[in-house]
Amino acid sequence: MKQNLHKFSPQDSNMLVQRIIKELRETEQFFRLGIEGAGNDALTRTLDSLMDFLNAHPQAADMGLNPILAEILTCQQQRDWIRAGDLLFYRLLPWLQESVLLLQAPPSSIDQ
Secondary structure (H helix, E strand, O other): OOOOOOOOOHHHHHHHHHHHHHHHHHHHHHHHOOOHHHHHHHHHHHHHHHHHHHHHOHHHHHOOHHHHHHHHHHHHHOOOHHHHHHHHHHHHHHHHHHHHHHHHOOHHHHHO
16 A cells, blocks of 8 residues: 655645546446456555545545445455445445545534
8 A cells, every 4th residue: 555645735635536536436337337357456446546535634534434345345245246336326425525525624614
């Protein structure tokens, strides 16, 4: 696992989020089509990019990510590709979008 020790600029962060979204959708499509090899490769890329996101925004890890990832990995082990695709689209993508919104919100608006 590579470590990002430099601080991400907002532009870098936005590009990373866009890359993750693209990879999530690609992975989801492979799984839904039953192309498991390509889906597993795409999932690895997606998780690598997600790790980059978490390295840049460590506070996002506390926003309920682990149960989602555990469920996705369980589906992968059980070869339940449709459910894995559903989880990517209906759980992980919304988690990412919500995390980005919370990370961009001014601290005073979060406390209210």
